[in-house]
């Protein structure tokens with residue numbers, strides 16, 4: 253059963269086809285109005301959401317399908333201790349496809365292993381958010397006509413910002429994309445993303461937005477993710493690190509696109525909303541079209557074969573040390589690590605944390 257857990261589950265050709273499909277859906281919505289008649293999408297949201305959940309639901313409704321689900325873990329049987337695996341198995345009996353958001357890193361992978369219908373990762377803790385990347389890609393495509401040769405600045409919380417992790421993984425597929433990482437020292441991009449996704453990308457790191465803004469084709473602002481901090485005082489110190497204002501934009505290119513996955517707190521001044529370079533509300537709309545294209549893809553190709561990497565998997569010999577990994581709380585779960593023999597390392601299949609136990613290779 254094919255699922256979308258990480259944006260790299262899709263090839264570049266598949267991403268390009270989704271963009272093409274979303275463009276067609278946005279131009280000819282009536283042609284798609286009955287495509288999912290008789291099908292049901294379940295939205296299982298264990299964490300708050302406005303855009304992702306509602307755009308998934310709007311997407312399915314505009315395709316003529318049905319939606320069911322919950323928007324709060326406390327209103328589901330997770331509050332009584334039900335596991336993610338059991339929830340996924342049960343909801344597979346009621347729906348043809350499931351979009352799930354969870355606060356634990358790797359939760360979507362657990363659900364995909366148990367479900368009998370496709371699982372779409374709608375955000376797993378600070379790890380990944382592949383469908384936000386679909387919205388980001390369509391927005392960039394519509395403004396720049398493609399992705400090759402762009403200089404993209406990611407600004408804010410690059411440590412916990414799951415949308416950044418997925419966007420970089422997607423952009424690494426294209427030619428000569430340069431990335432500028434702008435963050436406080438404490439919120440730098442995790443090393444595993446640099447190793448896994450950026451080996452062939454040119455990138456620089458800085459703490460200063462104003463020193464690099466003039467070089468950017470895309471500025472991707474992010475919120476400092478209060479809910480991911482273990483120490484509230486660190487959040488308080490960092491929360492106002494970057495605030496984009498019309499004054500700061502004076503040095504930016506006239507055709508730079510400003511993206512933000514939203515919600516924003518204060519990192520983009522409301523005064524910027526009227527600037528023609530502000531694309532973040534359009535990005536939210538594009539999210540709906542890309543999710544329509546995604547639902548259609550999965551329901552059309554339900555039997556597409558699984559991408560099996562069984563021979564590189566190490567099962568139940570290594571245990572993940574990341575306290576935010578889903579393996580710390582899910583009952584009777586397989587502990588699976590993926591070996592990268594060329595680098596001599598292995599990573600937790602759920603949250604990508606690297607193991608220190610090299611002897612297993």
Ligand code: CP
Nearest residue numbers: 301302303304513514
């Ligand atoms: N961009 C995004 O994931 O927004 P929500 O948290 O509102 O879904």
